[in-house]
Amino acid sequence: MGHEVRYRVRGGRKLQGTVFIQGAKNAVLPMIGASLMASTGRTVLRNVPIIEDVRRAVELARAIGAKAELHETERTLVIDASSLSSPVLPADIASRFRGSFLFVPALLHRLGEAVIEGVGGCNLGSRNLDFHYNGFKRMGATVTEQVADNGDGIIHIKAGDLRGGTLYCDTPSHTGTENLIMAAALARGTTLIKNAALEPEVLDNIAILQAMGAKISGGGTGFITVEGVDELTAVEHSVMPDRIDAGVFVMAAAITGGDLSLVGASLEHLGVAADKLEQMGVEFHQRGAVLQVHRDRTLRPINVITDEYPGFATDLQSPIMALSCLAEGPSYIYERIFDGRFKLAHELGKMGADIEVDGNRAKVNGPRGLRGAEVEAHDLRCGSALVLAGLAAEGETTITSAYYLDRGHAHTAERLSSLGADIVREAE
Numbered sequence: 001m002g003h004e005v006r007y008r009v010r011g012g013r014k015l016q017g018t019v020f021i022q023g024a025k026n027a028v029l030p031m032i033g034a035s036l037m038a039s040t041g042r043t044v045l046r047n048v049p050i051i052e053d054v055r056r057a058v059e060l061a062r063a064i065g066a067k068a069e070l071h072e073t074e075r076t077l078v079i080d081a082s083s084l085s086s087p088v089l090p091a092d093i094a095s096r097f098r099g100s101f102l103f104v105p106a107l108l109h110r111l112g113e114a115v116i117e118g119v120g121g122c123n124l125g126s127r128n129l130d131f132h133y134n135g136f137k138r139m140g141a142t143v144t145e146q147v148a149d150n151g152d153g154i155i156h157i158k159a160g161d162l163r164g165g166t167l168y169c170d171t172p173s174h175t176g177t178e179n180l181i182m183a184a185a186l187a188r189g190t191t192l193i194k195n196a197a198l199e200p201e202v203l204d205n206i207a208i209l210q211a212m213g214a215k216i217s218g219g220g221t222g223f224i225t226v227e228g229v230d231e232l233t234a235v236e237h238s239v240m241p242d243r244i245d246a247g248v249f250v251m252a253a254a255i256t257g258g259d260l261s262l263v264g265a266s267l268e269h270l271g272v273a274a275d276k277l278e279q280m281g282v283e284f285h286q287r288g289a290v291l292q293v294h295r296d297r298t299l300r301p302i303n304v305i306t307d308e309y310p311g312f313a314t315d316l317q318s319p320i321m322a323l324s325c326l327a328e329g330p331s332y333i334y335e336r337i338f339d340g341r342f343k344l345a346h347e348l349g350k351m352g353a354d355i356e357v358d359g360n361r362a363k364v365n366g367p368r369g370l371r372g373a374e375v376e377a378h379d380l381r382c383g384s385a386l387v388l389a390g391l392a393a394e395g396e397t398t399i400t401s402a403y404y405l406d407r408g409h410a411h412t413a414e415r416l417s418s419l420g421a422d423i424v425r426e427a428e
């Protein structure tokens with residue numbers, strides 16, 4: 001797992017043309033979790049990104065007894081959760097993607113318990129789940145951990161009768177907020193979630209839950225109130241566009257000095273990343289649902305501090321590290337969200353970059369001409385950053401362990417090739 005896919009990129013071509021931004025990975029995964037809360041009917045999700053995380057989510061939904069059909073050509077997922085039967089999230093699937101933990105509220109409500117054999121996601125240093133567990137406990141659940149024969153921890157959550165309460169996140173956790181909202185949606189009484197995440201994907205998940213009959217207010221304010229209801233019904237919903245996919249294509253235009261029209265991209269959803277890219281010399285024009293991106297000026301260096309939305313998204317930190325290698329002067333990056341997200345610096349070093357890392361801070365000494373090399377994608381965004389670097393490098397770049405890239409980006413090679421890039425995906 002993780003080593004069978006590689007991308008080969010030959011750099012030096014300016015990208016031009018129109019590309020469709022995929023549906024959002026971080027919106028569709030909680031929506032699949034939400035759909036499992038409907039005990040009758042079929043949920044229809046449109047604009048679903050055809051990525052490995054969605055394929056794993058479909059496998060996991062089936063493993064717990066739901067019927068799930070992914071219609072790839074139509075980018076539509078149909079889920080019938082009426083036959084949910086097993087509370088066990090098996091390690092072989094659940095430990096391959098972070099979004100697996102978003103199935104927990106449905107299991108607690110539908111089956112009274114959840115057994116978590118593993119939680120995956122990119123290895124970005126410590127990724128705690130205490131806000132989720134503490135919230136479930138405040139609602140009346142019990143959480144216990146056992147050690148399996150192979151030494152792995154197995155978490156057992158028993159719901160009893162979940163009731164509303166006052167919950168909080170110490171920091172505004174993205175999936176933490178989504179899990180607590182879903183747990184509260186079918187709980188008895190009223191729940192207040194303080195310091196809730198403001199990400200657009202959280203708001204899109206609130207929108208589908210409201211359509212299903214949930215009573216949720218305060219989305220986007222940091223204080224969310226949920227009045228529990230007795231049941232949720234299956235609905236049809238179109239997944240919002242992926243702002244991180246959009247950001248990567250913006251940077252593909254920027255790193256190649258290209259000119260792209262991004263269908264579905266929103267300048268607003270890029271948050272501070274849009275301002276930072278403008279400071280670097282990228283020009284934007286939002287015309288309805290199409291964002292035009294152009295860069296022909298010299299790239300200027302930048303200071304980046306990652307933060308929760310609307311701050312600079314941590315998932316765009318690796319891509320901008322690749323871009324800043326070409327900037328005329330030193331760029332400074334401070335990663336505040338994850339404590340292990342700089343493995344990329346070493347890989348970019350193999351391509352000629354000069355990056356000094358000190359804890360959660362990095363100094364990128366630009367400009368450095370990049371050259372093709374054999375590099376490894378240690379996580380999803382490390383993968384997208386290496387593709388960007390490959391687009392600007394002289395010669396051929398081979399990116400291994402590219403399953404990680406496929407976890408979150410759909411049809412990467414096809415979409416970039418259609419814009420003029422020389423890139424192929426090889427799977428063994």
Ligand SMILES: CC(=O)N[C@H]1[C@@H](OP(=O)(O)OP(=O)(O)OC[C@H]2O[C@@H](n3ccc(=O)[nH]c3=O)[C@H](O)[C@@H]2O)O[C@H](CO)[C@@H](O)[C@@H]1O
Pocket residue numbers: 026029098099126127128129130131132133171172173174175176314315337338339
């Ligand atoms: C599937 C999904 O939506 N993944 C996204 C989600 O991950 P995820 O939801 O896992 O990220 P969080 O917002 O929860 O984590 C942010 C920080 O809070 C800490 N924390 C979080 C929860 C908790 O219970 N205790 C705790 O200490 C984490 O260790 C991390 O340092 O948001 C991240 C931050 O925008 C993105 O990079 C991921 O792409």
Ligand SMILES: C=C(OP(=O)(O)O)C(=O)O
Pocket residue numbers: 097098099120121122123124315380381408
């Ligand atoms: C960290 C990421 O995802 P996940 O939380 O799914 O591991 C990501 O999308 O970059």
